[in-house]
Amino acid sequence: MSSEIQAQGGSKKNVLPLIMVGVVGGVLIGGPTGAIIGAPMVARSVTGPAPAQGEAHAEPEEEGHGPSIYTMDDVVLNPAGTEGQRFLIARVALQGVGETFVEDMTARDAEVRDVVVRLLSAKTVVELADAGRREAVKKELQGALAARFPKAGIRAVLFPQFVIQ
Structure with a gap:
């Protein structure tokens, strides 16, 4: 027993x-x-529901030369220093001027995404989560995109969706 x-x-x-x-x-x-x-x-x-990958959204142009919006949906990345434990999901919109802005950015979608992912994934969660730093991140991203696409005429970077988990 x-x-x-x-x-x-x-x-x-x-x-x-x-x-x-x-x-x-x-x-x-x-x-x-x-x-x-x-x-x-x-x-x-x-x-x-999201539009097809790389699909652009254009706003009505004022007098034929107003701003156009190119949107990248489902940008997913791991912020710096998280070792894959945290992630960012963002929708990134670029505002530009010109009749062909949206078409030009659509044609170069992979290059645009590469610049966005490279810059944002170099930021820490603290840098990305702080709403006060968000404008500086947008300006830095705008500068990086303007350097890569000097003729594109990128006027602003917008974050219609920005979720950190």
Whole structure:
């Protein structure tokens, strides 16, 4: 009888580490998987259906030369220093002037996204989350885009959606 009690007690001790490994493994695998797969789905459910990737939204032009808006949906990245544990989902809009601004930016969507992701992913969560610093980030992004696309005429950078998790 005492051997049965010892066997039961011993098996409970052996099961506990397995349960802990399972829980820790689930958190380590489930967290990043949920961030990568679930975050864009949550963002779309909150903001409504997104247009096709790289699809531009143009505002009506005033007298044929007013501002045009080019929008990039679902810009997803990991801020600096987060080791993949945090992420940013943003919708980035560029305001420019000219009849072909939206078409030009649409044609160079991959290049525009590269500049945006590179600059924003170099920022820490503290820099991105602080609303007081957001204007400085927009100006820095505008400068980086103007340097990359000098003829585009980018007048402003807007963040219609900016969610940090």
